[in-house]
Amino acid sequence: MAQSLKWRALVYVIIIGVALVYLLPTFIQVPAWWEKYLPSDKISLGLDLQGGMHLILEVDTEKALENTLERNGADIEDLLYNNKIPFDHIKRISRTALEVALVDPETKDRVKQLLEQNFPALKHEKIEQAGETVTFTLAIDDLEARQIKKAATEQALETIRNRVDQFGVAEPSIQIQGEDQIAIQLPGIKDPKRAIELIGKTALLEFKLVNDEVSVDEALKGSMPADSEILYQRDVNPKTGEVKRVPYLLKKRTLLTGDRLVKAQVQIDNRFNEPYVALEFDARGAKIFERITEKNIKKRLAIILDNNVYSAPVIQDKISGGHAQITGRFTMEEARDLAIVLRAGSLPAPVKILEKRTVGPSLGQDSIRQGIRAMIIGSIAVVLFMIIYYRLSGIVANLAMLLNIVLLLAALAGFGATLTVPGLAGIALTIGMAVDANVLIYERIREEMRLGKTVKASIDTGYSRAFLTILDSNLTTIIAALFLMQFGTGPVKGFAITLTIGLLANMFTAVAVTRLIFDYFVIKRRIKTLSI
Amino acid sequence: MELIRPTININFIDRTRSALIFSGVLILVSIVSLVLKGGPRYGIDFKGGTLFQVKFNRQVAISDVRKAVKEMGIEAGLVQNFGSENDYEYLINIEAAIEDLEQFSDRFREHFAATFGKDSFDIRRTEAVGPKVGKDLREKALLAVALSCVGMLIYIWYRFELRFGLGAICGLVHDVLITLGALSLTNTPIDLPVVAALLTIVGYSVNDTIIVCDRIRENMPKMTKKPLRNVINISINQTLSRTILTVTTVLMATLALFLFGGGVIHDFAFTMLVGIIAGTYSSIFIACPVVIYWEKLFVKEKKGLAKRAL
Numbered sequence: 149m150a151q152s153l154k155w156r157a158l159v160y161v162i163i164i165g166v167a168l169v170y171l172l173p174t175f176i177q178v179p180a181w182w183e184k185y186l187p188s189d190k191i192s193l194g195l196d197l198q199g200g201m202h203l204i205l206e207v208d209t210e211k212a213l214e215n216t217l218e219r220n221g222a223d224i225e226d227l228l229y230n231n232k233i234p235f236d237h238i239k240r241i242s243r244t245a246l247e248v249a250l251v252d253p254e255t256k257d258r259v260k261q262l263l264e265q266n267f268p269a270l271k272h273e274k275i276e277q278a279g280e281t282v283t284f285t286l287a288i289d290d291l292e293a294r295q296i297k298k299a300a301t302e303q304a305l306e307t308i309r310n311r312v313d314q315f316g317v318a319e320p321s322i323q324i325q326g327e328d329q330i331a332i333q334l335p336g337i338k339d340p341k342r343a344i345e346l347i348g349k350t351a352l353l354e355f356k357l358v359n360d361e362v363s364v365d366e367a368l369k370g371s372m373p374a375d376s377e378i379l380y381q382r383d384v385n386p387k388t389g390e391v392k393r394v395p396y397l398l399k400k401r402t403l404l405t406g407d408r409l410v411k412a413q414v415q416i417d418n419r420f421n422e423p424y425v426a427l428e429f430d431a432r433g434a435k436i437f438e439r440i441t442e443k444n445i446k447k448r449l450a451i452i453l454d455n456n457v458y459s460a461p462v463i464q465d466k467i468s469g470g471h472a473q474i475t476g477r478f479t480m481e482e483a484r485d486l487a488i489v490l491r492a493g494s495l496p497a498p499v500k501i502l503e504k505r506t507v508g509p510s511l512g513q514d515s516i517r518q519g520i521r522a523m524i525i526g527s528i529a530v531v532l533f534m535i536i537y538y539r540l541s542g543i544v545a546n547l548a549m550l551l552n553i554v555l556l557l558a559a560l561a562g563f564g565a566t567l568t569v570p571g572l573a574g575i576a577l578t579i580g581m582a583v584d585a586n587v588l589i590y591e592r593i594r595e596e597m598r599l600g601k602t603v604k605a606s607i608d609t610g611y612s613r614a615f616l617t618i619l620d621s622n623l624t625t626i627i628a629a630l631f632l633m634q635f636g637t638g639p640v641k642g643f644a645i646t647l648t649i650g651l652l653a654n655m656f657t658a659v660a661v662t663r664l665i666f667d668y669f670v671i672k673r674r675i676k677t678l679s680i
Numbered sequence: 681m682e683l684i685r686p687t688i689n690i691n692f693i694d695r696t697r698s699a700l701i702f703s704g705v706l707i708l709v710s711i712v713s714l715v716l717k718g719g720p721r722y723g724i725d726f727k728g729g730t731l732f733q734v735k736f737n738r739q740v741a742i743s744d745v746r747k748a749v750k751e752m753g754i755e756a757g758l759v760q761n762f763g764s765e766n767d768y769e770y771l772i773n774i775e776a777a778i779e780d781l782e783q784f785s786d787r788f789r790e791h792f793a794a795t796f797g798k799d800s801f802d803i804r805r806t807e808a809v810g811p812k813v814g815k816d817l818r819e820k821a822l823l824a825v826a827l828s829c830v831g832m833l834i835y836i837w838y839r840f841e842l843r844f845g846l847g848a849i850c851g852l853v854h855d856v857l858i859t860l861g862a863l864s865l866t867n868t869p870i871d872l873p874v875v876a877a878l879l880t881i882v883g884y885s886v887n888d889t890i891i892v893c894d895r896i897r898e899n900m901p902k903m904t905k906k907p908l909r910n911v912i913n914i915s916i917n918q919t920l921s922r923t924i925l926t927v928t929t930v931l932m933a934t935l936a937l938f939l940f941g942g943g944v945i946h947d948f949a950f951t952m953l954v955g956i957i958a959g960t961y962s963s964i965f966i967a968c969p970v971v972i973y974w975e976k977l978f979v980k981e982k983k984g985l986a987k988r989a990l
Contacts, residue, residue, distance in 0.1 A: 196944070204813060344782055501781050502810040511733065511804040511944075518942030526936030530929050537681045537925070569944050570873050573937055577880070577952070580933030584926040588891070591922040598686055617894045620839060621887040624832055628883030631828035632876055635820040640876045647880065 153671060156664050163656070164551065167558035174561050191561045192319075193335075194568035196639055197516055199509030200335035201343060205308075205499040209328045212300035212497035213243055213293055220267060220286075221246055222401070227266060233259060236281060244293060245273065248284040256282045300496040301328050308332065308347055310492035315346055315485075329502065340506045342485065350454050350498050351489035353406030355440070356398045358448035358460050367397045375400055379450070381457040384477070396457050398450050403440050405494075408433025412490035414483045417475070423483035424475040425490065434470025442466040453486075519572035527579045534583055538590055540679035544665050545586035548657040552582040555653035556646065565649075568642035578650030584621070585658035589614040590680055603678050604670050611663055618659060622651045684921040692964055693913045693972070699965035703854060710861020717864055723871030726818040728811035729775040730784060734792065736768040736801045745770050748795045752788070762943045769804075771943075773869070781808040821875045825856070828879055832886045840893055843978075847970035848889040851962035855885045855955055862954040873948040881955030884930070888923060888963035895919045896971070908975050912968050927960040 172178060174190045182188060195202050221238045224246070228235050236249040250259060256275070263270065263286065270286040277283075288296070305324055312320045312334065321333040337343050359367075359376045367378060381394040411428035429437055440449070441463050450460040451474055458476045478486065530549070534542035556578060560567060593610030601609065625647065632644040669675045714720060724731050734745070742759055749757040749772055758773040785806055792801060809817075829852060836845035859881060863870060895915040903911050934956060938949035 206812075341782075341786075348782075500810075501808075502813045504781055504785075504806070504808040506806050508802065508804040510802070515942055515944050518940060519945065522936045522939075522941035522945075525940055526933040529932040529936060533929065533932065537683075570876055570948065573873075573941065573945050573948055576933050576937050576941070577930070580930035583929050587925045587929065588922055591925065595686070595918070613898075617891055620890045620894065624835060624886040624890065625880070625883030627831045627835060628828045628879045631824045631831065632879045635817075635824040640872045643873070643876045 153667055160661055167555050170558040170562040189561055189564055192566050194566045194639055194642055195333055195335055196507050196569045197512045198335055199507050199512045201337050201340045202505040203332040204503035205330045206502050207301045207304045207328045207499050208497045209297035209300050210243055213296055216296050217246055224248060245285055245287040250282040251280060253282050303496045305330055307493050307495050311346055311488055314488045346485050348499055349489050351494040352454055354402045354452045355404040356402055356450050356452060357444060358450055359397045359399050364395050364397045379455055379457050396450055396460060404436050406490055409490055412487045414487050423478050423480050424473050425483055425487050427472045429470035437470055438468045515569050523576045526576050530579055530583055538680055541590055544662050545583050548662050549582040552653050552657040556650045559649045565645050566642055568639040570639045570643035571646045574643045574646030582654050582658060585618045585654055588617055593680060607666050626651050689917055692916050693909045696969040707857050710857050713861055713864040720860055721869050723869030724807060724809050725871040726814050727775060728809050728814035731807040732772045732803055733762055733805035734770050734801050735804050738800050740768050752791050828882050843971050843974040844893045847967035848886050850970045851889055851967035852882055852885045854962045854966045855881055855958040858958045859951060859955045868947050874951050877948045877951035881959060884956060885959035888959050889967045891923055892916055892919050892963055909972050916964055930956055
């Protein structure tokens with residue numbers, strides 16, 4: 149028995165030592181050698197404690213599907229052009245279906261074959277013939293649609309991560325949640341509005357030709373050419389703040405997109421001292437750009453971002469080398485953010501903010517201060533109560549409670565868990581629940597002693613009888629906490645985690661450690677009475 | 681020190697009827713309050729909406745803040761003090777479902793800047809939840825509470841007997857109902873931390889019941905000659921001291937949170953307080969009688985069957 153005492157003591161001291169090693173970096177600046185060989189992760193504070201922004205975005209995956217289909221439509225158009233097959237129209241008729249109408253029934257089989265070869269993902273839903281017109285209805289099948297949606301969400305995540313990295317936020321967390329949602333946590337962010345604009349911008353950069361054959365006014369009145377559309381330029385008067393919307397009549401066809409960009413940088417215009425964004429395309433993009441400019445000299449080429457026209461300069465000459473620029477009365481900050489989003493690439497589909505929470509740093513500090521105050525007051529009350537009620541044994545229980553908190557904090561640091569406001573509440577509750585186990589044991593020991601048993605026998609029975617009760621009661625609370633973890637987000641999850649770890653540690657501190665102390669006094673000191 | 685003398689022998693079981701009436705009244709009040717107020721009052725986490733926490737650095741009365749909110753054309757706005765009255769810090773809860781969260785925040789900030797002066801306030805927290813997220817979370821939260829109840833039942837069923845499990849579940853439903861009633865009466869909105877508290881209550885309520893059930897199970901083979909109701913009454917008395925003590929320590933910690941933990945945690949602590957008290961009461965007065973009633977029902981049925989067989 150005395151032998152096992154030594155071994156138990158050794159094991160417990162090792163466990164507590166390891167816990168302290170994990171805990172130390174949170175409270176003091178550890179030396180360099182420590183960081184090299186020992187764990188140096190601190191307990192990280194949640195957004196509600198350190199301030200920051202939490203966002204949940206929904207990726208409009210239906211739109212991604214539409215975009216894919218539109219792109220397929222444009223590709224089919226090219227395919228038919230290149231094969232010199234005349235057609236009446238190609239258009240999207242629903243979210244998942246395209247219609248291709250041919251004018252010459254002779255070409256039907258050839259088109260069918262071409263489509264099957266080049267667009268295996270498109271299902272031929274029906275092929276109809278009415279007079280001379282043959283109409284193909286092509287649809288994306290469900291499996292493919294799901295794949296496209298999944299890919300869109302993943303790409304959106306990647307793009308947003310790029311943007312956030314370039315924006316410069318320490319320790320951001322960006323994760324996919326469910327099927328089409330992205331949860332973003334940006335700790336310590338100073339300007340939430342700017343961050344949202346940066347993250348939420350689709351940033352689809354397009355180059356389209358201005359249609360000069362019809363005047364804008366005529367088009368607005370109703371004589372809109374089928375291949376054209378009206379987009380607007382937002383013009384803000386810097387003096388009055390007045391917003392003017394200038395309409396442009398543009399050819400619908402997109403000649404080049406931001407996909408081909410390799411560089412986007414802020415530069416300062418020498419003449420007006422205004423910042424602009426300089427673009428550089430990759431080799432293929434540069435070639436396309438050269439061809440466009442060569443074929444359309446003296447025409448105007450519009451630069452469009454998210455359906456807003458930024459500028460529409462006249463093409464003076466063929467431009468090789470793949471350089472272009474976006475101008476538009478930017479502030480330095482706007483130009484910088486625009487360059488970031490262009491570099492990071494466009495989102496595959498627009499995103500919508502479903503949830504936004506921002507906490508200022510001052511509120512977080514208040515929460516920490518008040519949480520710690522509540523914890524200290526709570527623990528003083530519990531400690532005093534235990535000492536008054538159980539005297540020396542109460543001190544043992546208090547020691548166990550203190551150890552419980554140490555283990556809990558060490559586990560938080562070790563697992564890299566995040567401490568939140570509800571997490572603080574979880575620690576406070578742990579203080580109250582930690583001594584519960586000892587109350588169960590002590591009451592049982594008292595009962596046994598009243599029956600006239602010796603100190604040693606009472607302790608033995610007290611522990612063995614109370615243990616199952618403690619196990620049961622802790623486990624039920626842990627079961628509830630596990631369900632909470634499943635559903636809870638952020639802060640609430642923090643609560644469930646602290647409560648669970650606290651109760652698990654409780655089994656060690658309140659049962660094993662206190663038992664060791666009692667055993668020591670009974671076996672080594674041979675005490676005959678118990679202060680309980 | 682001893683608060684409860686070991687010789688204590690209170691006849692709990694014979695007081696079951698009055699306890700049931702008492703609980704019945706509390707539950708009735710809770711349900712009436714819930715019905716009159718059109719169900720539980722969900723916070724923005726579950727309903728969608730926007731919350732602003734604004735701290736003024738000069739004296740601004742709550743009525744002025746209310747007026748400013750109304751001027752924005754928001755009818756469903758609720759303005760409350762955050763912390764003490766002299767902090768001039770307010771929580772503004774806008775419960776209407778808002779589609780464009782970002783644009784609305786801008787409008788709010790601009791309107792307050794125009795009304796109170798640009799530098800006279802600091803928006804310390806904004807929470808905006810779209811209606812869709814709210815609905816998702818509400819479903820998830822209900823599911824979590826329901827599943828954890830089932831989890832409890834299965835666990836106690838496995839560890840003890842079905843009748844103890846049913847007793848514990850009745851106690852638990854009792855506690856959750858009364859807590860919901862207390863939230864409804866005090867107009868406390870139910871948001872994520874409150875649900876966290878409710879789930880903890882689910883765990884804790886069972887915790888208390890287990891202490892008693894454990895003792896009943898231990899006593900049953902020892903006291904085979906006594907009727908079950910007496911065994912249960914003895915067990916309740918034997919464990920009364922620890923039931924009261926454990927709840928005292930947890931109450932101390934929770935009370936400290938409630939009084940000193942600050943505004944963010946206030947509703948959580950309130951929910952816990954009500955739930956813990958209800959949980960302790962119910963483990964004695966609800967869970968145990970259910971075990972007895974179950975026994976009666978079960979035994980009666982057996983007799984009835986026997987008669988019919990004759």
